Amino acid sequence: MNTLPxxxxxxxxxxxxxxxxAKRPGWNPENLSNAVLGRSHRSKIGKARLKEAIDRTREVLGVPDDYLVGIVPGSDTGAVEMALWSMLGPRPVQLLAFESFGKDWVTDVTKQLKLDAEVLDAPYGKLPDLTKxxxxxxxxFTWNGTTSGVRVPNADFIAADREGVTICDATSAAFAQDLDWAKLDVVTFSWQKALGGEAAHGxxxxxxxxxxxxxxxxxxWPMPKLFRMTKGGKVTLDLFEGATINTPSMLAVEDAVDALKWAASIGGFTxxxxRADANLAVLEAWVAKTPWVAFLAEDAATRSNTSVCLKVVDPRIAGLSADAQADFAKKLASVLEKEGVALDVGGYRDAPxxxxxxxxxxxxxxxxxxxxxxxxxxxxxxxDALQAA
Known part of the structure; x- marks a missing residue:
C-alpha cells in the first residue's frame, strides 16, 4: 500500500x-452593491459603468492610447470570432495550433470561412516552429494555451514590419504575461480568466x-449582427466608448470593475x-522533487504561469492504455474534489x-x-485503489 497520511x-x-x-481575494457579493440593475445599459449611468470597465482595463494592462478597447458578447470566443469574420480574407492566413482553442480557430477559418490557410501545429506540450x-x-494564434499549459515566450517571431494583421487570443495570458502590444493588432480575452470575473462577455x-x-x-460572406464593427465603411467607435452590440449583464460588468479596482490596488499588472509567477514557482518546486508527475509543457521557457497542466509519468500509470490513463486522471481529480481541497482540476477534455x-x-x-x-x-x-481492484 502507498497511502500517505x-x-x-x-x-x-x-x-x-x-x-x-477563482474570485479575487476578499471578494463577496456586497462588492457588487453599486451594480446598475433595473436600468438600461444605454442609460447615462449604464454607459458610464461600461466605460469605466474599459478605462480600467486600459490602465491595468497598459494598452496603448491609440488602441481601441471594447466589450463584446460571447466571452473570448465571441471576441475572436468577430475578428476572424471581419478581417480575414484579403491576405494569406497562418494559424498556430498547439492546444484546443487554437484548433477551434483552425476549424472556423478553414471549414466555416473556407479560407485556404496554412496551419502550423504542434502536439500538446510543444510549440509549432515559429520561424515559419x-x-x-x-x-x-493563442498567446497562452489554456488547455496545454504552453505559451509563446515572446513576440519575437512576429516581424515589426509585418504586412498582415495579428489576431491574438490572449484570454489566459492577459493580466499575467507580458503582451507585446506593438506586435499585436487584435487582442482578445474574457473576464472569467485572470480577473476571476463572470462569464459571457469578451x-x-x-x-x-x-x-x-x-x-x-x-x-x-454575410456578416452576423453580433460580429459587425463597422457602419458606412467606418469603425463604430461607440462600441469602444461604452455602447455594446447586445444587452450586457450589468452585474457582470460591476464584478469586472471590482476585479480591476482590486488589480490596481495591489500594484496593477506588475x-x-x-503573483502568477510565484504561484507557478510553488508547483515547479514540487514537481522537481516529485517522481510521479511532470509538466505537460516540457520547456520552462514556454511554460504557462496561469493554466498549469500536469501529466502522470509514474511508470505504473504511464504504461497503461490511453483509456486507463484517462480513467486514473479522472479518479485523481475526483478524490481531490471529494476532499474539498481542489475543485475542477481535471485536464481539459481534448487534452492528454x-x-x-x-x-x-x-x-x-x-x-x-x-x-x-x-x-x-x-x-x-x-x-492504492487501482492496485487493489
Whole structure:
C-alpha cells in the first residue's frame, strides 16, 4: 500500500479552476452593491459603468492610447470570432495550433470561412516552429494555451514590419504575461480568466492597423449582427466608448470593475504577473522533487504561469492504455474534489489526461503551498485503489 497520511493543512480556497477562475481575494457579493440593475445599459449611468470597465482595463494592462478597447458578447470566443469574420480574407492566413482553442480557430477559418490557410501545429506540450511565421500573412494564434499549459515566450517571431494583421487570443495570458502590444493588432480575452470575473462577455482590443483593415476591407460572406464593427465603411467607435452590440449583464460588468479596482490596488499588472509567477514557482518546486508527475509543457521557457497542466509519468500509470490513463486522471481529480481541497482540476477534455491547476493572480500562493501535499496524498490513494481492484 502507498497511502500517505492526510495532510493537516487545507487550502483556504480550493477553487483552482481554469475558467471561470477563482474570485479575487476578499471578494463577496456586497462588492457588487453599486451594480446598475433595473436600468438600461444605454442609460447615462449604464454607459458610464461600461466605460469605466474599459478605462480600467486600459490602465491595468497598459494598452496603448491609440488602441481601441471594447466589450463584446460571447466571452473570448465571441471576441475572436468577430475578428476572424471581419478581417480575414484579403491576405494569406497562418494559424498556430498547439492546444484546443487554437484548433477551434483552425476549424472556423478553414471549414466555416473556407479560407485556404496554412496551419502550423504542434502536439500538446510543444510549440509549432515559429520561424515559419510569414510577415506577409495574417496570423491567428493563442498567446497562452489554456488547455496545454504552453505559451509563446515572446513576440519575437512576429516581424515589426509585418504586412498582415495579428489576431491574438490572449484570454489566459492577459493580466499575467507580458503582451507585446506593438506586435499585436487584435487582442482578445474574457473576464472569467485572470480577473476571476463572470462569464459571457469578451474584451476586444484593436490596434490602428486593425482599424485600418476593418475600414478598407469588406468580407465576401454575410456578416452576423453580433460580429459587425463597422457602419458606412467606418469603425463604430461607440462600441469602444461604452455602447455594446447586445444587452450586457450589468452585474457582470460591476464584478469586472471590482476585479480591476482590486488589480490596481495591489500594484496593477506588475503585481498580478508577480503573483502568477510565484504561484507557478510553488508547483515547479514540487514537481522537481516529485517522481510521479511532470509538466505537460516540457520547456520552462514556454511554460504557462496561469493554466498549469500536469501529466502522470509514474511508470505504473504511464504504461497503461490511453483509456486507463484517462480513467486514473479522472479518479485523481475526483478524490481531490471529494476532499474539498481542489475543485475542477481535471485536464481539459481534448487534452492528454492529467491535472490542470490555475495559478493566476486571484489564487493565493499559500493555497498552492497547502495543495501540493494533497496532490501526493491523492495520487497515492488513487494508486492504492487501482492496485487493489
Amino acid at each position: 492526510k495532510p493537516a493543512m487545507r487550502p483556504a480556497r480550493p477553487e483552482f479552476s481554469s475558467g471561470p477562475c 511565421v510569414r510577415k506577409d500573412a495574417d496570423l491567428v 474584451v476586444l482590443v484593436l490596434s490602428p492597423r486593425a482599424v485600418a483593415r476593418l475600414e478598407s476591407y469588406t468580407p465576401a 503585481e498580478m504577473k508577480r 489526461p492529467g491535472l490542470r491547476i490555475w495559478c493566476g493572480a486571484t489564487v493565493e500562493t499559500s493555497d498552492l503551498d497547502a495543495l501540493t501535499p494533497w496532490l501526493d496524498w491523492a495520487f497515492a490513494s488513487t494508486l
